[in-house]
Amino acid sequence: MPPTSSQTAKRLDPDKLAASALELADVEGLEAVTIRKLAQRHEVTPMALYRHFSDKEDLLAAIGDRILAQIDLPKPTSERWDVQLRTLLTAFVQALRPHPKVAGLTLYRILISEPGLALGERTMELLVEGGFSVDDAAEVGRQSLCSLITLVTTEPGSNEDTDPIAREDALRAKRASLAALSPHRYPLITAAADTLICPASTDRYYALGIDLVVAGIRGVLADLGDTHAAASQQK
């Protein structure tokens, strides 16, 4: 008879390891996620982790998967495809937002993890419903999701220290570097320095980012339609 899980003295499990790795990354940054540190947190030898992850890349993949698992996929409705797409992309961003320092790890996992695949499939569904060919839906969907990941990882101020003092210092230093520029040579950048360093409202930052993606999709679809129409007229 094989030992049941209650009999084996399993002290570690991959889910909890990935969870505390994600925690570590959120607080101290991705470079702080180390096999050795993670082992220490679980009061175990570094080598013990290799029972559960084949190597560090595998651990980072688990972190990415954990973030994607937080996606709360909205149910299909009777709304227009582009309205539903906006809701879908917003749900995606919502899952990433708590983890700006490591959201980039999802890039390589969207087409592998189950929740990522579900998101990708649903995105393509809506794009095809809107009128894209399957191949165009793939390329457009891919870039849209990648752009939104970048929107989160580049959220101004997100990569600073968690420590509020060091954080203010970093922001002040950035502001100073822009303030030192010649307003004559860079009138617009210096005028918008505050916005560039840290947007007035984070919610607006994300709303505008998502709008930009959705508007791009609508616009490209219209252009492709024109091209087809023009091609038809040439006959």
Next chain:
Amino acid sequence: MPPTSSQTAKRLDPDKLAASALELADVEGLEAVTIRKLAQRHEVTPMALYRHFSDKEDLLAAIGDRILAQIDLPKPTSERWDVQLRTLLTAFVQALRPHPKVAGLTLYRILISEPGLALGERTMELLVEGGFSVDDAAEVGRQSLCSLITLVTTEPGSNEDTDPIAREDALRAKRASLAALSPHRYPLITAAADTLICPASTDRYYALGIDLVVAGIRGVLADLGDTHAAASQQK
């Protein structure tokens, strides 16, 4: 009399160091860029590099700056703002394309290096000419440039080994992982597997990516206009 540069036996200079670091990254990837390896390439002790870069971060910044320095900023013309913007963004992508493995380093340098600032200022100029407020131009421009950087760093196939054999292996493995999916559960993803793994044409991939960004900008501008119009009507 201070020694002229011909008298000092300077064996290293930051420009050449950054250049060979970029070369190294292009061929072997960013993780291969190491103070020690770079020193070895120049037949020098690792510590010698610290005369020219304050630390590794500084070296990576120099790589980013080197890429941005390749931007060939198009001259202003009498074309419409959005046509000129497309040309400008294309020039930006053109500078990044030779370096998909390290183009991400430019993210933190756009608002610091001179060519990056020139690009940012010109982008904002065109956006303001199009009708954006200065602050909106800052946010929209920022995300547009970030999206294009991501477009390059996620160019399918770009992060594989340079070795054509290993490269084919990696692509085949990815294809297999998508091919193993249930076409019943993921009909669109499996149907578009080839396109997702490696787009039919790289030039088309980039053209579509830039179109998406420009169309998004145009669309958001129109929406903002509507909002203003609606707000005016409410008076």
Next chain:
DNA sequence: ACCTGAACACCGTTCAAGT
């Protein structure tokens, strides 16, 4: 001013061994 040399703290990972 520019480079060397030895040392330190910290990585990921292999291999052999314990229970």
Next chain:
DNA sequence: ACCTGAACACCGTTCAAGT
């Protein structure tokens, strides 16, 4: 099956010293 312990190759970086 799961974990330990010692070791290896490789990092970035400090410090003191050479010319």
